[in-house]
Amino acid sequence: MASSLPRTAAVSAVVAAALAGGLLAGASTSAADTTDTVRIHDVQGSTRVSPLVGQRVTDVPGVVTGVRDHGSRGFWFQDPRGDGDAATSEGLFVFTGSKPTVAVGDAVTVSGTVTEYVPGGVASGNQSLTQISKPTVTVVSSGNPVPAPVTVTARSVPDAYTPAGDPANGGSINGLPLRPDRYALDYYESLEGANVRIGSSRVVGPSTEHAELWVTVKPRENANHRGGTVYGSYTSQNTGRLKVQSLVPLAQQPFPTANVGDVLAGVTEGPLDFNQHGGYTLTARTLGTVQDRGLVREKTRAQHHGELAVATYNVENLDPTDPQEKFDALARAVVDNLASPDVLALEEIQDDNGAKSDGTVTAGETLKRFTDAIVAAGGPAYAWRSIDPQDGKDGGQPGGNIRQAFLFNPARVSFTDRAGGDATTATEVVKERGKAALTLSPGRIDPANAAWENSRKPLAGEFTFRGRTVIVVANHFGSKGGDESIVGHRQPPNRSSEAQRHQQARVVNAFVKDVLAVQRNADVVVLGDINDFEFSDTTAALTDGGALHAAITSLPCSERYSYVFQGNSQVLDQILTSPGIRHFSYDSVHINAEFADQNSDHDPQVLRFRP
Incomplete structure (x- = not known):
């Protein structure tokens, strides 16, 4: 894998790439610029790169839906008052760089600079995560209900995986309008940073030492008798796969052990992140329980005498x-x-x-x-x-x-x-x-x-x-x-x-x-x-x-x-x-x-x- 760039370097590079690709036509790029009365969906926009990237925004309102005080520290917040556009996410990550001082349920306003962070560095080819960096955060009230989650299901995720990239922009899909009703990657991107939920889902990638596992919300998609989801060609991507991580530190709550074919039962809910190893990830504020389905290791038959x-x-x-x-x-x-x-x-x-x-x-x-x-x-x-x-x-x-x-x-x-x-x-x-x-x-x-x-x-x-x-x-x-x-x-x-x-x-x-x-x-x-x-x-x-x-x-x-x-x-x-x-x-x-x-x-x- 490509080595990670420093976070600021990755942000600067993706801004430069966005400008070169004509993604910010008509927008100023000075970090000193201030855009007033901006809401989260304005920051997210209807493509993968924010129309406000590089600009400073002031008093963006929302309710905190998740806090991460390890790794890439920060929090997610969400606007309970959406714009009704399925292509624009109502959730957003705020990169604090140090332990956040907010809690889930806090109503906040956030001021800072809109950036696009590329996990793994620009050379990795990864999509970017839209976020607010160098924030000033004001807590308006506490104990508010978390905005209702979007439930990700087999019916909500399109069967087509992705649009073809734009040849004029190096094959990138960054500048294309999101079509969440048509493409799975567009659907997940339209929920970037938003509070999402899955119900009981089959495990298709075992839990790892990095406290993660993979599930599918499409139980019939290229399934095999052992519970996995088979990858059969470059053009038949498995759209129902979703990575699950826990927001709770391991010291407080061990991550469950799961094998392929097990079931992550009950409700798993939290903000939808985008990270380096696997992309779209449900960072679980509430994690379901693993039901062991008894997968056993195979034994091949012995060879015959003449074999x-x-x-x-x-x-x-x-x-x-x-x-x-x-x-x-x-x-x-x-x-x-x-x-x-x-x-x-x-x-x-x-x-x-x-x-x-x-x-x-x-x-x-x-x-x-x-x-x-x-x-x-x-x-x-x-x-x-x-x-x-x-x-x-x-x-x-x-x-x-x-x-x-x-x-x-x-x-x-x-x-x-x-x-x-x-x-x-x-x-x-x-x-x-x-x-x-x-x-x-x-x-x-x-x-x-x-x-x-x-x-x-x-x-x-x-x-x-x-x-x-x-x-x-x-x-x-x-x-x-x-x-x-x-x-x-x-x-x-x-x-x-x-x-x-x-x-x-x-x-x-x-x-x-x-x-x-x-x-x-x-x-x-x-x-x-x-x-x-x-x-x-x-x-x-x-x-x-x-x-x-x-x-x-x-x-x-x-x-x-x-x-x-x-x-x-x-x-x-x-x-x-x-x-x-x-x-x-x-x-x-x-x-x-x-x-x-x-x-x-x-x-x-x-x-x-x-x-």
């Missing part, structure tokens, strides 16, 4: 500084939930001292602790193969030197060692006794290619199962960091990180084509954290020319996911197969992503087939 089971698992920066409990939990998952696959490709194995930058690149201790924990959990004595990266060259957590590794059960499968593989030498494909073989095993695929700059290089290995060679390629493509949010002001958002993944996919695709040119019916399995969707151009580049097939597409659409991000159940981890693998069994084993208690943020994937 080879190949799996991928992102173990989230595993290193020896992690507590033994993490190693043990991951090991139990391998044994109990993944049924001890024959070959297991691991992503995010860190070096032997974790995120410490001292030149260490070996990961033998990390892998030994993990394989020992698997034995202790009743699993096989896995052997492993990996290649140490160059220090600081493969991205990930600084100092961690993450890499892929193969675990394999030598009682079921053998590894063909071909010496010479290292961080910078490429493995090639040759013909050996009429079959495709690797010159280096384990070996890296084209590690000097610019596609792998500051990113993990693919690890290729040659395995033998029941006399049949299987070439396995473990991957961890570049992350989505730096992409604009789906709630950003540019629509469609800029997904800049795709460019590198497209290059990476083409390199891997070319390697598989080299294998198939030598042996048309070769068994090749490409797997790992692809960091992209099954419908993405990255997957299209991997499968180009029929070299590979995305095995997850064999599942019903509602079951295609390995990760839950901001309430969207989506695909990041994949297993792809060469044409010679005609029949297989595929399972996305849901043991992490839907749960508040996670051993990793990814769900592992398992493929079983007969080579």
Whole structure:
């Protein structure tokens, strides 16, 4: 993600951007200017950027609906006397910067400067939050009723997600008139800062250490049998998702633990905020209670005697500084939930001292602790193969030197060692006794290619199962960091990180084509954290020319996911197969992503087939 700018810098930048885009035509921009008899809906206006941005307003009246004395400190207030225009919000945030001195129910007047704050900084592409900064606040009376909330329901939220951005303004929707009856993002924006309420709603994103969870107000929208909301394409956004946070500090009231499929029951009510991680957020003054719907972790079936089971698992920066409990939990998952696959490709194995930058690149201790924990959990004595990266060259957590590794059960499968593989030498494909073989095993695929700059290089290995060679390629493509949010002001958002993944996919695709040119019916399995969707151009580049097939597409659409991000159940981890693998069994084993208690943020994937 882009780093946050200072709040004042972000405000100044968005004002400049608004001016450049012609959003303030006819309006003065001097902060010294004063606009009299202004009400909240005048400040909010009918677009995403206030028509009064940069101006000083005086004695804007309203009733306090929420107070936040941690993080971005301030309060929300609302005008009980609306203008009847559905496009103009009657609520507004006042940024105080220090602990507010008002209470819910206070009738106040606020003077200050109208600003547009971009959470995450202007470079993030996020929408801005309209607010009053440097305020002078006068309490007129206390104990007043809070203005009645707007109830957000399945019927009130439009099915269409967003209008297309204005090409004349860089694809931004900032200057477009709000259409809250037509677009979901416009609907939520028309309620920015207002007091809103939801009734009992299904949880679609588990609670996190940041005291947040995601619900949907549209229970039928792309739902699956485990309670999630599946993200199936760039043009079928899940409009009913809404983030919920508590206004009550954790020290006063612990945030409830919730898994996907649970229900946030009763009334949840408070101001609608816009923040960096997820956008529109109900900051709950009143929080419902979580009803546990008993979601259980899945267990895949064991492979039959003649089946080879190949799996991928992102173990989230595993290193020896992690507590033994993490190693043990991951090991139990391998044994109990993944049924001890024959070959297991691991992503995010860190070096032997974790995120410490001292030149260490070996990961033998990390892998030994993990394989020992698997034995202790009743699993096989896995052997492993990996290649140490160059220090600081493969991205990930600084100092961690993450890499892929193969675990394999030598009682079921053998590894063909071909010496010479290292961080910078490429493995090639040759013909050996009429079959495709690797010159280096384990070996890296084209590690000097610019596609792998500051990113993990693919690890290729040659395995033998029941006399049949299987070439396995473990991957961890570049992350989505730096992409604009789906709630950003540019629509469609800029997904800049795709460019590198497209290059990476083409390199891997070319390697598989080299294998198939030598042996048309070769068994090749490409797997790992692809960091992209099954419908993405990255997957299209991997499968180009029929070299590979995305095995997850064999599942019903509602079951295609390995990760839950901001309430969207989506695909990041994949297993792809060469044409010679005609029949297989595929399972996305849901043991992490839907749960508040996670051993990793990814769900592992398992493929079983007969080579």
